[in-house]
Amino acid sequence: MGTCTNGVMKQAILLTGGAGYVGSHTVAALLEDPVKSEQYDIVVIDNLVNAYRAPGQKKPEPLRIIEELTGKSVIFYDVNIADGAKLQEVFDKHSVHCVIHFAALKAVGESVEKPLEYYQNNITGTCTLLDTMRKNGVYNLIFSSSCTVYGDPERLPLDESHATGRGLSSPYARTKHYCETICEDLAVSDKKWSIISLRYFNPVGAHASGRIGEDPAGIPNNLMPYIAQVAVGRLPSLSVFGGDYPTPDGSGVRDYIHVADLAAGHARALALLPRPGFTAVNLGTGNGYSVLQMIAAFEKASGRKIPYKIVGRRAGDIAANYADVSLSHKLLGWSAKKTLDDMCADTWRWQSNNPNGFKKSS
């Protein structure tokens, strides 16, 4: 049930998938903000498919730790967004001001193996969420999108007017693009909707406390957690996919962005609402770093050697991408503050303090 201030029920920010990597860092950013945490109840729903809840605990570890760190509380529901009836119960209990929709399956490789699961979770889930929002008169949405919607770049840096949906390399990328078009069509059909789609570049890093961070199940799909697990000795060595790309050192170039910056971007997007229509905004730093640069930076931050081997390109990977960040500056008054060294240092603090992630023994 929502909480009250001076007898008035607070409005809620509802974060779907709020126990996940970007979700939990956004929860932390909202609670660390004295104005927002006073103004809103922070409500998380998560089906715990990619978040760990310790035995005997009611809340998943990232949220429990954020409560410890901030001394403030998060309201948590173990709910799948595709379950319309359960979702409605959450809307019954809270006066939702805005939904920040993180919940999705997100492993590119897995999406090729299990496409139907990705379409069902990501698209059906989003449709059910949008339908439930509309039934409850909630029209403010911040959607977790991805730079993968741009496909193989026609030009760099990637600005928001670059074509989307062409040459998408995986079912995962398609689900993100399709959800964007669903949101856009919806905003065209009904002027009540305010939808901001945040196109993330490559989120890395961890909370400054070193107590929450990225905790992928199984072998990591993304570079940074892979490097971190090699550094901490959990994995033996790193394969660098492709050393012959048309980039300065031949390895792939991406725009890595610190998750705390990304979380701050969500808080700024929240302040922009309502903004009628559909608005896509890149969240990146505007700088591209190569895989080899990332390895070097991580070796410096961790003081550990990262053994690696350059192997063949991976199907569907592109040579380089990085963001044009001018729209995020202009619209959100936001820009990434953290450096590559911050990203590596924070990742290393998290990984070395928690070699097995949130699960203490494994």
Place this chain on the structure above:
Amino acid sequence: MGTCTNGVMKQAILLTGGAGYVGSHTVAALLEDPVKSEQYDIVVIDNLVNAYRAPGQKKPEPLRIIEELTGKSVIFYDVNIADGAKLQEVFDKHSVHCVIHFAALKAVGESVEKPLEYYQNNITGTCTLLDTMRKNGVYNLIFSSSCTVYGDPERLPLDESHATGRGLSSPYARTKHYCETICEDLAVSDKKWSIISLRYFNPVGAHASGRIGEDPAGIPNNLMPYIAQVAVGRLPSLSVFGGDYPTPDGSGVRDYIHVADLAAGHARALALLPRPGFTAVNLGTGNGYSVLQMIAAFEKASGRKIPYKIVGRRAGDIAANYADVSLSHKLLGWSAKKTLDDMCADTWRWQSNNPNGFKKSS
């Protein structure tokens, strides 16, 4: 429950949306085929959103009439494909050989007004159907696609290798394209799937009996039923959208195909299964006719004058499209037999015998 021949339970062809326009004509074609109607139970599920069931009747009118015409029976379930539990009950009762998946919302203009309904019905529904098929070990699918997946043609005639998904003009078109990619990703992920996507051009015409035909709810979205309703006096006159297209007479050109030819195409696709993978095949005549040619042909067939007025272009409409039909010849051994005069004569027979469609009085 499935029926038996010589003590063996027959396999079933399951037609979703089998009480609709193309669906019911395909039911008729399968029952009129002495071999297929002997070999298979014909099972239809339909949620009756776009099909009429007369008071006191168990079956919707098109199916009831087809049973009368053929003396053979159709098994009917009033089920929405998005209802996984109900769908499972149908799979429990029948040994399904193949699903022919017609069920979808299909009005382009309405899809702009109600996009979420289109995404939920067409995509969520298709995902639920695919998931249920897989759970029951049924991997043969014929999918009702559309030439709208090609967007604004880069070249004519449109062959199956033409890019899809670019510049799609409506949520309806997007749902068809997205369902195709879902099917294709699924077929890539698991070699057990045999999926044939039939890309219809513009279905028109009616059953030769004049007793079943297209029966749109409300004002027709498509040209032919609109012309027919003007001819029969149900609508006063026709607006021709655009007289300045780069076509021989300035009006838009489409590849109209007789629904009986289309139905025969489905029967041929059925014979091709199993064909592992995802295969898209155009079903068209390969000939383009303009709106003004259609009006003239219908005036000739009906002996009635069709009052019309040329007005501005309609947003999202393209100048011309028509099919390259060589793949349908090669793969299915199929080609359209009916002429434009047949299309008009059969439409007129249906419309003049049934001025209010299946509902006798309105």
